[in-house]
Amino acid sequence: MSSIQLSKRLNQLFLHLLGQSCLLIFSAFLVLLMPLWVIAQTHDATLRVVAISEEEGTTIVGATVILAEPDADTLFAGVTDSYGFIEFSNIPARIYQIKISYIGLETHLSLIEIEPGQTRIYRPELRATSEELDEVIVSAEHRAGTVRREAGRQTITGQELQRVPSAGPGGDLTAYLQTLPSIVTTGDRGGELFVRGGTPYQNLVLVENMPIIKPFHISNLFSAFPQEALSSVDVYAGGFGAEYSGANSAVMDVNLRQGSMRRHQGAFAVSPYLYSYQLEGPITRDRHSFFLMGRHSIIENTSPSIINEEIPVQFYDLIGRYSINWPNLTCNITAIRTYDNGQINPVRQVNLNWTNTVAGLRCLGFAEELEYPIDFTIGYTGYTSSEAGVDNTGRTSNLDMGYMRLDNNVRFLGISSNYGFKVEFIRYTSELDQLFADNTRREARYLGLGSSLDEIATTFSLYFSSKWEPNSGITIQPGLTSQTKLRDLSPTLEPRLRVTYRPTNSDHSEFSFAIGRYFQFYEAITDERDAGTVFGIYKPTDEGDPYPESIHGILGYRHQFNNHIEVNFETFGKSHKNIPVARWTREPGNTLETGLANGLSYGADAQIELNFSSLYLSMGYGLAVVTYEASTNNLVAWIDQDRFRYNPTHDRRHQLNVIASYEFGKFTGNINWQYSSGGTFTRIYAFDLALQNLPDQHPLRHQGTAQTLFSEPFNARFPAFQRVDVSLNRTFSLSSRINLQTEAGLINTFNTRNVFYFDVNTMQQVDQLPLVPYVSITTRIR
Numbered sequence: 001m002s003s004i005q006l007s008k009r010l011n012q013l014f015l016h017l018l019g020q021s022c023l024l025i026f027s028a029f030l031v032l033l034m035p036l037w038v039i040a041q042t043h044d045a046t047l048r049v050v051a052i053s054e055e056e057g058t059t060i061v062g063a064t065v066i067l068a069e070p071d072a073d074t075l076f077a078g079v080t081d082s083y084g085f086i087e088f089s090n091i092p093a094r095i096y097q098i099k100i101s102y103i104g105l106e107t108h109l110s111l112i113e114i115e116p117g118q119t120r121i122y123r124p125e126l127r128a129t130s131e132e133l134d135e136v137i138v139s140a141e142h143r144a145g146t147v148r149r150e151a152g153r154q155t156i157t158g159q160e161l162q163r164v165p166s167a168g169p170g171g172d173l174t175a176y177l178q179t180l181p182s183i184v185t186t187g188d189r190g191g192e193l194f195v196r197g198g199t200p201y202q203n204l205v206l207v208e209n210m211p212i213i214k215p216f217h218i219s220n221l222f223s224a225f226p227q228e229a230l231s232s233v234d235v236y237a238g239g240f241g242a243e244y245s246g247a248n249s250a251v252m253d254v255n256l257r258q259g260s261m262r263r264h265q266g267a268f269a270v271s272p273y274l275y276s277y278q279l280e281g282p283i284t285r286d287r288h289s290f291f292l293m294g295r296h297s298i299i300e301n302t303s304p305s306i307i308n309e310e311i312p313v314q315f316y317d318l319i320g321r322y323s324i325n326w327p328n329l330t331c332n333i334t335a336i337r338t339y340d341n342g343q344i345n346p347v348r349q350v351n352l353n354w355t356n357t358v359a360g361l362r363c364l365g366f367a368e369e370l371e372y373p374i375d376f377t378i379g380y381t382g383y384t385s386s387e388a389g390v391d392n393t394g395r396t397s398n399l400d401m402g403y404m405r406l407d408n409n410v411r412f413l414g415i416s417s418n419y420g421f422k423v424e425f426i427r428y429t430s431e432l433d434q435l436f437a438d439n440t441r442r443e444a445r446y447l448g449l450g451s452s453l454d455e456i457a458t459t460f461s462l463y464f465s466s467k468w469e470p471n472s473g474i475t476i477q478p479g480l481t482s483q484t485k486l487r488d489l490s491p492t493l494e495p496r497l498r499v500t501y502r503p504t505n506s507d508h509s510e511f512s513f514a515i516g517r518y519f520q521f522y523e524a525i526t527d528e529r530d531a532g533t534v535f536g537i538y539k540p541t542d543e544g545d546p547y548p549e550s551i552h553g554i555l556g557y558r559h560q561f562n563n564h565i566e567v568n569f570e571t572f573g574k575s576h577k578n579i580p581v582a583r584w585t586r587e588p589g590n591t592l593e594t595g596l597a598n599g600l601s602y603g604a605d606a607q608i609e610l611n612f613s614s615l616y617l618s619m620g621y622g623l624a625v626v627t628y629e630a631s632t633n634n635l636v637a638w639i640d641q642d643r644f645r646y647n648p649t650h651d652r653r654h655q656l657n658v659i660a661s662y663e664f665g666k667f668t669g670n671i672n673w674q675y676s677s678g679g680t681f682t683r684i685y686a687f688d689l690a691l692q693n694l695p696d697q698h699p700l701r702h703q704g705t706a707q708t709l710f711s712e713p714f715n716a717r718f719p720a721f722q723r724v725d726v727s728l729n730r731t732f733s734l735s736s737r738i739n740l741q742t743e744a745g746l747i748n749t750f751n752t753r754n755v756f757y758f759d760v761n762t763m764q765q766v767d768q769l770p771l772v773p774y775v776s777i778t779t780r781i782r
Contacts, residue, residue: 045093045114047122048366048373050330051084051100054125057261057286058323059084059330061231062157063102063126070097070111082208082231082255083330083364087373090411093118100124103159119368121328149568150500151512151556152239154180161227163616163661164672165727165745168295169269169276169776171227173254174216179659179672181605181622182237182572184652186679187756188768189313189344190534191216191354194650196237197574197601197626198249201524201536202548207254208334209375209405210360211246213383213538217315218340218352219299221273221747224317228267228278229293231257238552238572239514242463242479242496243407243418248518248550248576256334258323259291263782269741271776272302291321300342307770313342328367335359344756345766350389350533357382375407375420387535397430397537412466421462428522428539429454457540458486459521465496473502483519488543492519512556520548523580525594546596549577566609573602581628581648583635584682584713595634601626614663626651646680646714653677668729670745678718681758685711718757721768724749739780747772 047067051060065086067076075096080086093116100108105126114120149155161171164179177183177193184194191214192200205212207225215224225233236244236251244251264281276295283289296316303311317338324331338356343349360379381401388394407420430453465479477498484491496516503509526536541547556570576599583595603624610617629645656675661668686709727745734740748754751771758765 045091045116046119047088047091047096047112047114048120049080049086049088049098049100050121050123050366051080051086051102052123052125053105054127055262056258057282057325058258058289059325060102060105060126061255061257062155063100063105066099067091067096068099070095085330085364085366085373087366087409089372089416090414098122098124100126102126105129121366121368123327149556149558150510151498151514151554151570152237152552152572154235154237156233156235158227158230161230163659163670165670165725165747167221167273167299167745167747167772167774168226168271169274169741169743169778172222173225173227173230173233174223175221177235178220179618179620179657179674180235180237181607181620181655181657182624184624184650184655184676185220186649187754188220189218189756191218191220191340192534195250196572196603196624197599197650198550198576199524199526199579199650201526201538202247202249202520202550202576203252204244204247204250205252205254206244207336207358208256208332208360208362209377210334210358210362210379211381211401211403212336212356212358213381213399214354214385215317215336215338215356217297217317217338218313218342218344219273219297219311219315222295222297222315222317224319224336224338224356225254225256226276226293226295226317228276229256229291229319231255237554238574239498239516239554240496241477241498241516242465242481242494243420245422245461245463245481245483245494245518246424246459246520248520248548249574256319256321256332257291258325258332259289259321261286261289261323261325265780265782267778267780269776269778271743272306272772272774273297273299287325289323289325291319291323294318307772309770311769313340315340315342329363329365331361331363333361344533350387352385352387352533352535354383354385372408372410377403377405377407379403383538385535387533395430395432395535395537397535398428399538400427400429401425415466415468417464417466419462419464421460424459424461425456426459426522426540427454427456430537430539432537453537453539455540457521460484460486471505473505475500483521485521485540492547494518508560510558512554512558514552514554516552518550518552523548525580526582546578548579551575564610564612566611568607568609569604570606571602571604573600575600579628581630581635584710595630597628597630597635599626599628616659616661618657618659620655620657622655623653624651624655625653644713648714649679649681652679666730670727670729672725673722674724675720675722677720678755680714680717682713683711683716685709718755721754722752723747723754723768724752737782739782741778741780743774743776743778745774747774 049065051063053060061080061082061084063080065078065080066074067088068074076088076091078086093114095111095113098110098112106129108124108126112122156176161173161176164171164175166172166175178185182196186192193216194200195203205215217223232255234253238250240251259280261282262285266279269276274295274297278293280291281289297314299311300314303309320335322333336356336358341353343351358381360377362377364373364375366373383399386394386396401424403422403424405420405422409418461481461483463479463481465477468476479496481494481496482491494517499513501511522538522540524536524538552574554570554572558568560566579597579599580594581597601624603622605622607618607620626647627645628648629643632642632644635644654677658673660671688709725747726749727743729743732740748769748771754768756766756768
C-alpha cells in the first residue's frame with residue numbers, strides 16, 4: 001500500500017470517528033437539555049399521586065387512579081408504577097374527584113383542588129378490607145383476568161403466583177412462568193427459560209432496573225423471586241418498548257416490595273425442598289424500613305428418603321432492601337445474592353455452579369420544584385459460572401458490570417414523552433481447560449480466543465418514546481433506541497412502535513400491535529449438542545463481527561365478555577440474525593466451535609380466564625415454530641447442501657396448560673396441568689472403533705477407541721411432556737399476631753416418566769422428576 005493510499009484511508013477513518021463522535025455528543029446534548037425546552041411551556045397544573053397502604057405504610061404498585069368531575073365523567077386515568085407513583089401533567093386547574101382502587105383495599109374517594117400553575121403532591125392511604133371490592137376497569141389494566149395483557153406484555157402479581165403449586169412454601173416466579181403459553185423449558189433442571197423462540201441468553205432480566213444474569217435456580221422449580229418478595233413483574237415476550245435495550249428476545253422487569261413502614265413482622269417456613277426466613281419492619285416509622293429474606297435448599301438431603309433417589313443440587317437466594325419514603329423522594333437500596341451448584345446428570349459427574357450478585361440504588365425524585373420527576377439508578381451486577389468434571393478439567397466464565405441509568409418524562413410538543421440514557425462498563429473473563437480450547441483453528445470464531453478471555457466493553461445507550469392518544473379509543477407509542485460501543489462509536493438505530501385500539505372506546509375489547517428492531521452487543525456460547533450441561537461463555541461481539549439482531553412483530557386481541565370471563569389471542573413472529581451456534585462434526589469432540597446462524601420463530605397464543613369469587617380457571621394454548629438456518633460450511637461438515645435448516649432443542653411446537661384454583665370453606669385447592677410436545681435431538685448413526693495415531697496403530701493389532709457417530713443434527717423428537725401438580729392450603733390463626741399457613745401437595749402427581757435427555761456416552765436415559773410429595777409449614781408473626 002502506497003503512502004498516499006495509507007494517508008487517504010487514515011483520513012477516511014478519522015472523518016468516520018469524528019462524525020460518529022459528533023453524533024453521540026449531539027444526541028447526549030439533546031437528551032440532557034430536553035427539560036430546558038419545555039420549561040417555557042405553559043402548564044395549567046400538575047398532580048403527582050403516591051398511593052400508600054394504610055396497614056403497611058408502603059407504596060402500592062398497580063393501583064388504578066381516576067380523576068373525574070365530581071360525580072360525573074372520568075377525565076383522566078392511569079395506574080401507579082413501580083414506585084406507587086403516577087403523574088397527571090398539563091391538566092386544567094379545578095376541583096377533581098379522585099378515586100383510587102386496588103384489589104383487597106377499600107376504594108379511596110375524595111375531592112382535591114389544584115390551583116393554576118400548581119404542582120401538587122398527594123399521598124392518599126388505602127385501608128385494607130376483609131371483602132374484595134369490585135375493581136374499577138381502566139385503560140386495559142384491571143379486568144376479569146387478573147393478569148394484565150397487551151401485545152407481548154403481561155403484568156403479574158403475587159396473587160397469580162400462589163395459584164400454581166410449587167414444592168416449597170408460597171409461590172415462585174419460575175413455577176408461574178412455565179405455565180405461560182409463550183415460555184418453554186427443556187426440563188425441570190438447568191435454570192433456563194426460552195421465550196417465543198429466543199434462547200435464555202437473548203433475554204434481559206431486570207430487578208429494580210438492575211440486570212441479573214441467571215436468577216433461575218438449577219432445579220428449574222425455583223427462582224430468586226419468591227412470592228413474598230415480589231410486588232409485580234412485567235413479562236415482555238417480545239415487542240418491548242424503547243426503554244429496554246441490550247436484549248433481542250424478551251424482557252422480565254421485576255419489582256420488589258418494600259419492607260413494612262409501620263410494624264415489624266417475620267416468617268419462617270420449611271418444606272422437603274427448602275426452608276426460608278423473612279424479617280421486615282420500620283427503622284423510622286413511615287420514612288425508613290428494611291426487608292430481609294433468604295431461602296436455602298435441603299432437597300439434596302431429603303430426596304433419598306422421599307423419592308428414593310438422589311437429587312444432587314444445592315441453591316440459595318438472599319434479598320435485602322433498605323427503603324426510604326420521604327415526602328418528595330422515594331429510594332430503594334437493593335442487594336441480591338444467589339448460589340447454585342449441582343449435577344444435571346449424576347452419572348456423568350459433571351458439576352455446574354453459578355452465582356449472581358446484584359447491588360444498587362434506585363431513586364425517584366418528584367419534588368414540586370422539579371419540572372418533571374427523575375428516575376435514577378446506579379449499581380453493580382456480578383455473575384460467575386463454572387463447569388468441572390471428574391478429570392479435574394474445568395472452565396469458568398465471569399461477568400462484572402457497573403452501570404448508571406437516568407429516566408425522565410416530559411411534555412414534548414404537547415405529547416407525553418419519556419427519555420433516558422444508560423452507561424455500562426462490563427468486564428468479561430473466562431478460563432478454559434485444554435479440552436475445551438483449541439488454538440489450532442484460527443478461522444473458528446470462538447476457538448481463536450484461546451484458553452482465556454479478559455476484555456472490557458463500555459456501552460452507551462439512549463432512548464426516546466412518546467404516548468399519543470388522538471382519541472379515547474387509540475393509543476400510539478412510538479420510540480427509538482440507540483446503542484453504541486465506545487470502542488467503535490457505531491450507533492444502532494432501533495425503532496419501536498406499540499399501538500392499541502379500543503373499537504368501543506371501552507376496556508371490554510382491545511386490539512394491540514407491537515413491532516421493533518433490537519440489537520445485542522454480547523454473545524453467549526453454549527454447546528446445544530449436549531443437553532447434560534447449561535454452561536455458557538459470555539463474551540462481547542468481536543470487532544468487525546455483526547451484532548446479534550432481531551425484528552419482532554406481534555398482533556393481539558383481548559375481549560372481556562363480562563366481569564368474570566376474558567379471552568386473549570396473540571400471533572407473533574421473530575426474525576433473528578447472527579446467532580452463535582455450535583458447529584457439528586460427525587464425531588463427538590471436547591472442543592466447541594461456533595458458527596453464525598439466522599433464526600425464525602412464529603406462532604400464536606390463546607388463553608381464556610374465568611374469575612369468580614371462589615373459582616379461578618385459566619386455559620392456555622401456545623403454538624411456536626422455531627427454525628435455524630446457516631451455511632453448511634459454517635455449521636456442519638457432512639451435510640451435502642449449501643444451506644442447512646434445523647429445529648433447535650427448544651422448538652416445542654405445542655404447549656397446553658390449565659390452572660384451576662377453588663376456595664371451599666377455609667381451604668384452597670390448586671391444580672396445574674402442563675403438556676408440551678417433545679423437543680428435538682440428534683439420532684445416533686453408528687458406533688465405531690477409530691484408530692487415532694495412524695500409521696503407528698495397525699488395524700489388526702490395535703482395538704481402537706470407541707466413538708459415537710451422529711446422524712443429521714436434530715432429526716428426531718423426544719416423547720411429549722406432561723405433568724399434573726396439585727396442592728391444598730389452609731391458614732390457622734393461633735393468635736392475633738401469629739398465623740400458621742400449611743400446604744400439602746404433589747409434584748408430578750401421576751408419576752409420569754418424562755424424558756429429560758438421553759446420554760449417548762453412557763447409553764442412559766435421564767428422566768425428569770418423579771412423583772414428589774411435600775408438606776410445607778409457614779409461621780408468620782406480626
